[in-house]
Amino acid sequence: MPHLARFLTTVTLMMLMCGAPVALAALDCSGAVPVELNQTYPGDTTGLPDNVTLYGCSDWVESGGEIVHRLHLDLPHHFRVTLVPDFCDLDLVILDVCDENLGCLLVTDDEITTTSPLSGDIYLVVDGYMGAACPFDLILEDLGVPNQRLSFGQVKAIYER
Ligand SMILES: [Ca+2]
Ligand SMILES: [Ca+2]
Numbered sequence: 001m002p003h004l005a006r007f008l009t010t011v012t013l014m015m016l017m018c019g020a021p022v023a024l025a026a027l028d029c030s031g032a033v034p035v036e037l038n039q040t041y042p043g044d045t046t047g048l049p050d051n052v053t054l055y056g057c058s059d060w061v062e063s064g065g066e067i068v069h070r071l072h073l074d075l076p077h078h079f080r081v082t083l084v085p086d087f088c089d090l091d092l093v094i095l096d097v098c099d100e101n102l103g104c105l106l107v108t109d110d111e112i113t114t115t116s117p118l119s120g121d122i123y124l125v126v127d128g129y130m131g132a133a134c135p136f137d138l139i140l141e142d143l144g145v146p147n148q149r150l151s152f153g154q155v156k157a158i159y160e161r
Contacts, residue, residue, distance in 0.1 A: 025099035026051045029123060032070035032098075037079055037142035043067050044135040045090065045128055052100045052127065055093055058107035062091060064128015068098075069138065071124060076117035078143035081124055083110045088134035093125040117146045 028051050035041055048065025055062065071079075083092040094112050097103030103123065106112060112124075126136055 025101070025103075027066075027068065027095075027098055027100045027103075027123075027125070029068050029070065029098035032068040032123065035069045035071050035124065035138070035140060037071070037073075037077065037140050039140055041069065041138045041140075042135065043126060043138060045126060045133045046135070047133070050128075050131075052125075054100070055095075055104045055107050055127075056101035057104035058093075060091060060107055061130055062093075062107075062127035063131045064090070064133045066125050066127040069124040069126075071122045071140065073119045073122065075145055076119040077145055078114045078117050080111065080113040080141045080143055082139040082141070083126060084137040084139065085110075085132075086135040088132040089129040090132055090134065090136055091127050091129050092138075093123075093127060095123040095125065096120070098123055114143070 033041065033043070045065045045067055048067065050063055050065050052066060053061060053063045081092060081094070083090060091107055091109060092112060093100075093107045094105045095103035096105055096118070098121075124138065124140075126138060128134075
């Protein structure tokens with residue numbers, strides 16, 4: 001049986017390696033701008049490369065260059081992100097994985113407000129609709145942590161301060 005088990009494991013590994021073709025994401029997060037809530041970040045997509053034109057959760061043609069921002073939240077938060085472009089049609093994309101197909105949560109004209117709290121790494125991409133490119137401000141607002149039941153230990157810690 002150990003031989004059979006080892007054989008089956010090897011076959012499974014080979015199937016995993018050779019079976020499904022791995023689609024590579026075109027979105028480049030290597031130079032992502034680190035951002036935090038309750039801050040405003042100015043940027044400019046003028047002259048930047050267009051790595052992603054279509055996102056998996058939208059049919060808008062985002063053929064302008066894009067800037068990726070990375071927000072990291074240890075705890076689940078509600079938040080709002082507002083994009084204020086300087087006289088051109090930029091759009092805002094939110095993703096939970098750096099992959100324009102697998103990670104795409106929403107593509108919007110200018111604002112995203114969370115409907116359920118998010119944590120971990122969140123990618124906010126400013127992209128240009130139909131080739132648009134211009135300066136912008138990206139505004140992040142913390143809308144708080146969701147109501148949660150506290151454990152006995154947490155309540156005790158609050159009152160013992
Ligand atoms: Ca683009
Ligand atoms: Ca727009």
